[in-house]
Amino acid sequence: MNPLLSAEGLTKTYGARIGCRDVSFDLFPGEVLAIVGESGSGKTTLLRCLSGHVAASAGRVIYTTRDGKRAALDEMSEAERRLLMRTDWGFVHQDAREGLRMGVSAGANVGERMMAVGVRHYGKIRAAAADWLSRVEIPEDRIDDSPWSYSGGMRQRLQIARNLVTSPRLVFMDEPTGGLDVSVQARLLDLIRGLVKGLGLAAVVVTHDLAVARLLSSRMMVMQQGRVIEEGLTDQILEDPQAAYSQLLVSSVLQV
Amino acid sequence: MEPVLRIDALAKHFLLHQQAGVRIPVFDGLSAQVNAGEAVAVTGASGRGKSSLLKLIYGTYRATSGAIRVRNGEEWVDVVAAPPRDVLALRKSTIGYVTQFLRVIPRVPAETIVAEPLIDRGMDPEAAICRARLLLDRLNIPERLWHLSPMTFSGGEQQRVNIARGFAAHFPLLLLDEPTASLDAANRQRVLDLIAEARQQGSAIVAVFHDEEERRLACSREIPLDRGEGSGP
Numbered sequence: 230m231n232p233l234l235s236a237e238g239l240t241k242t243y244g245a246r247i248g249c250r251d252v253s254f255d256l257f258p259g260e261v262l263a264i265v266g267e268s269g270s271g272k273t274t275l276l277r278c279l280s281g282h283v284a285a286s287a288g289r290v291i292y293t294t295r296d297g298k299r300a301a302l303d304e305m306s307e308a309e310r311r312l313l314m315r316t317d318w319g320f321v322h323q324d325a326r327e328g329l330r331m332g333v334s335a336g337a338n339v340g341e342r343m344m345a346v347g348v349r350h351y352g353k354i355r356a357a358a359a360d361w362l363s364r365v366e367i368p369e370d371r372i373d374d375s376p377w378s379y380s381g382g383m384r385q386r387l388q389i390a391r392n393l394v395t396s397p398r399l400v401f402m403d404e405p406t407g408g409l410d411v412s413v414q415a416r417l418l419d420l421i422r423g424l425v426k427g428l429g430l431a432a433v434v435v436t437h438d439l440a441v442a443r444l445l446s447s448r449m450m451v452m453q454q455g456r457v458i459e460e461g462l463t464d465q466i467l468e469d470p471q472a473a474y475s476q477l478l479v480s481s482v483l484q485v
Numbered sequence: 486m487e488p489v490l491r492i493d494a495l496a497k498h499f500l501l502h503q504q505a506g507v508r509i510p511v512f513d514g515l516s517a518q519v520n521a522g523e524a525v526a527v528t529g530a531s532g533r534g535k536s537s538l539l540k541l542i543y544g545t546y547r548a549t550s551g552a553i554r555v556r557n558g559e560e561w562v563d564v565v566a567a568p569p570r571d572v573l574a575l576r577k578s579t580i581g582y583v584t585q586f587l588r589v590i591p592r593v594p595a596e597t598i599v600a601e602p603l604i605d606r607g608m609d610p611e612a613a614i615c616r617a618r619l620l621l622d623r624l625n626i627p628e629r630l631w632h633l634s635p636m637t638f639s640g641g642e643q644q645r646v647n648i649a650r651g652f653a654a655h656f657p658l659l660l661l662d663e664p665t666a667s668l669d670a671a672n673r674q675r676v677l678d679l680i681a682e683a684r685q686q687g688s689a690i691v692a693v694f695h696d697e698e699e700r701r702l703a704c705s706r707e708i709p710l711d712r713g714e715g716s717g718p
Contacts, residue, residue, distance in 0.1 A: 257570060419592045444590065448569050462544055462569045469546040471501035480503055 231293045233431050234279070238288035240451050241274050244479045246457040248274030253286070254450065258398065261425060261432045263446035264309070265439060265478065271455035273403055279433060280320055280401045281310055292317075295398075297425050315345045319392030319400035323407045325384035329391065331375050334386055335362065337373040346395050360392040365420060384459035386420065393405060393424065395449045400425075402434045406441055439482055443467055451475045486520040488556065489689035491656050495551035495565075497534065497541060511537050517549070517708045521657065524680060524690035526700045529710030535693045536585065538710070539660045542643050542691065543582045544572040546645065555579060555658060575593055577605055581584040581656030585663050588648040595623060595646045596631045613653075620649040624675055640667045652679050659683060660694040665699055 241248035251303035256262055264272045277283045279290055281302050289303040295317065302310065307420035314320070322328040329338050339358040348354055362372055365386035376384050385405065392400060405421060406414040424446055425432055434445055442449055442463055449462040451472065459472040470476045511534040519525050528534045540546040544564045551566040557579050562571055564568040576582075585607055590598070599617035619686050621631055623643040630638065635646050638670070644667055651659065661680070665673045682692060682702050691708070694700035 260570070356529075415591045419590065422590070447573055460569075461547070462572060464545045466548055468540065471500075471547060476502050 230257065231297070231299060232256055232291075233260075234433075235291040236279060236288065237291065239285050239290065240279055240287040241271075241278050241283065242286045247271070249278065250455045251454070252450075252457055253288075254457075256399075256431055256433065259429045261430075261434065261446040263442035263449045264435045264452060265437065265442050265449060266452035267437060267478075270452040274328065274455075275399055275452070276403055276435045280318065281314065281475050282320075282439070292399075297381050301403060304479060307330060315342065316395050317398050319395075319397040320390055321385075321392055321402040321405050323404035325376070325381070325388045328388040329350065329384065331376050333370055334345075335367065335376055335379070335387050336371045338387060339374065339394050342395050343389055358390075361394050364424070365390045366416075380413075381409050382417060385409065385417055389421065389424070393428070396428075398431060400430055400432045402432060402436075404436055404438075405434065406438065407438075409447060414441075421445060439467060439479065451478065486522050487520050488518050490517075490519040490544075490556075490691065491552075491554040492517045493552045493554070493559075495541065496549045497537060497546065498540060505570075512710060514687045515710075519658075519689045519691055521687045521689050521715060523706065524546075524684055524692060524701050524704040525706045525708055526692050526704035527691060527710060528700070528707045533710040537664050538708070539582065539673060539691065539693065540658055543576070543580060572714060576604075579656060580658045580660065581651050581654065581678065583648055583651035583662060583664050584661040585666065587635060588641040589634060589643070591636065592634055592637055594632050595635050595638070598646060599649040599653050600634065606654060617649065617653055620653055621646070622630075623679075624649050625672055639670070641669070644668065648676055648679070652683065655686060655688065657688060659688050659690045659692075661690060661717065663693055663695050666695055 234256040236252050236254050239252040240250050264275060265441060266272045278285045284303065290309065291299050292302060293299050320328065326431055330341065336358040339361050340354040343354050343357060359369055359372060363369060367386055376387060379387060395453065406417055409417065418441060424469065436442055446463045449463045449466045450457045451466065451474065453474045459466060459475045466475060467479055470479045487656055494517050495515040496513045499509040500509065501507045501509065527538050529535055537546055541548050542564065548565040552563045552567065555564060555575060557575055562575050564572055596614050596617045599620060601614060602611035603613035606684065618631060626642060629641065635643050648664055665676050684690060692704060694703065
């Protein structure tokens, strides 16, 4: 089986400053990989390179498209890349306002992504939007409301619905539960976990929260100063971290 | 019987970077073999690494050196050297692990926790839940609790949910860490029965038992951790 996504020597520098350096890995269909590390470790830069939001300074990202072809992201045309991002990929931002169109209704936010892949039948779009809102536990009578009227947790769930309506195979998530109340986080995490498992999605999740990594991922990479300093099974890194920095991260979590 | 697990010259040391780089040896040069249908008890005083050995076999701990080979169909997979993906595949099909404590996930009901290993293997969710309920019933978990998250269950109830999960699917290799520790006599007997049934179906079992009597009832052989380890070769 081909990996769904491969990073080969991915490096991003901003002048003299290093975003991420020489990152390589394979992600297979259905795998959830967590990238952990403290602020400034390069994990968000890496995610932006992987998802084609910024161009890498060196190295490349290779993706296996639905027809089985392996294609380098930087060799695709702009149109091909955009299509990929609208169909096969999802991107869940930490701040839902970045991932939503705040000026249109919740239903339109979900419907819009369907229209972008060519669905034109209003009844179908409306039904799919309603279905997805219920799957992310948003009451049906809120479908015509603006996301401005939604709570933080609801906005995040709406963003997830918007991403998943086109049945992507790969979802990138940047601190998906960051900035939410703990009780809201738990519900959202459980929802994401259920959807990812149920749909067999592959995902790359950036988080500084090891509990999020534990709950969502099966594999983990620890980043420090732009480099991957340790990688392995999530439970192995959390229970038997090898690198000094990984040990520091794990031992810094407060026991409740 | 055919071997299912082969441990060769296994060493495990912990190196604690945050605590002045202190090095804690757990064991050195440990070798053992476990065959299909056999139940083997890991024995040794507290702190000799009984639970650590189970975690090493499951891949939760990373071995310092040596090999832990697990038979997966016609192949042998060395957990120490295999990439994460292969270890995950092994956990899905071959190695079951009943930990000492259930890791509860908020909002996930007991019956789903038990059914998960079956669903992960592609079983129809309804059939998997049905099998899960049979096991929960057998382990004396009242029906009114099946739909609830075990978050609020007693220690003994959580452990029985954990055991039901471990025995829901057939695993050629089962790791059991004190599976009867907080159970009453009746439930203890049910767990011993499950172990005996799994052996009859050909599972190899590696277990840690606190109680000597239960160990004797469940297991036919020992992997002693008291001799020679910890002191180095």
